[in-house]
Amino acid sequence: MSLSAHKLSWSAGGASILHGVSLGVRPGELLGIIGPNGSGKTSLMSLLAGIRRPQSGEVLLSGQPLHGLARREVARRIALVEQQAETAERITARQAVELGRTPHLGAFSPWSGKDDIIVDQALEEVAMTGLAGRLWHTLSGGERQRLHIARALAQQPEILLLDEPTNHLDIGHQIGLLHLVHRQNLTVVAALHDLNHAAMFCDRVALMQAGRIEAIGPPAEVLTAARIQSVFGVTAEVVRDGTGGCFIRYRHPDLPAPRPGWIAAAS
Template structure:
């Protein structure tokens, strides 16, 4: 069964490891169909938060809700039906073709050891075409460039038909053309999207709302035009900027100053 866009609620999530607190009571919401960005400097807790959302890390305190249900109580297969992940790396893909890697995304919709059917093959072919990877579908995944791998991982997430798409630096290794195409594709999907991004101009252009993390705390949240100002960027990133308005898109446009 295909779900509609999910509602994500992160309530007072705290995460500690080895006596160090990486997240300090983070609250976050993503309404159905929204594209929400998480930004902040290196070490601010962005990837840790994303991993708590999709379940590879369990919060020390607080909880993550998907459509009002506690995500920690969901089984692995049910969680995979609801949440698709585009990670920074791609474990478990050695020796597989791109088509086989993408087809892995259909697993939550099938019984154990069930073979791919016509609908699975249709979904895989469509996703490969949408991300521009159809031309190298039979190549080994480990032979690809970084950008080609990233497109294949996005295609794998698409075929899960998730309610929530969680992406950790989805534009990593992509040239400008494919950065724009992938983020435009994410915005056009019938799913809620939570993205960790480093590029603030891309975040401003493609995200409905932003959460700014610093040292494991949310220091600002809201539409990009309300969040990204020169004082905040100086405080969080330690850089001088000029923030204007893009003449075509109307999104904030950030110029970094020496």
């Protein structure tokens, strides 16, 4: 299933946030959206999910305008994990994941054993089976984030949208979660802060700056030392791993910058 954005523009509070953003998400790929704070990543994710409508431009889901589809139909095909997703309800961890089945339920399709199996699998995927009976308000931020991912998996979407999914997670769970997402048979768009996570797991990355797409392509092509300096204001060395991948080595602000055009090579 394909998802594409065509010349999206969005403003809020009198400020222009997105300016003519266009991109296409290929079926089955993990596309990372990267950029500094305020670059428009979260706004773009909300437009791709259909939560907001662009002031100009359109989002297409398999060639159909997203705003023309019923919300239940969109929810069966797209799942969104928001950056600040929360619930004030007094529910258990399992009940929070069960909410992911809502788009598939109705008068003629009540809850069944199949739904129980899907929820069980989602909890197991994020290693939360043992905490299924815990009340939501007793869980840590990291545990809640893993349950948000489980709820999205229980939704059984074809497209998964993740807005900074590794928030509140320690490094082990950050990498484990991205690895989990990467091996799902899904089309995934993830807004990420960590450039090394993007380089490690994304098939392509879209680099945003000031509400525009600065560059899009494989991580090793987009994440150059010059772009990192220009967009993030950070001096870094881009280390090639010999297989077409890369990782970023940031330099201490007090150290001199590497020679212009210098690119580190893995030993």
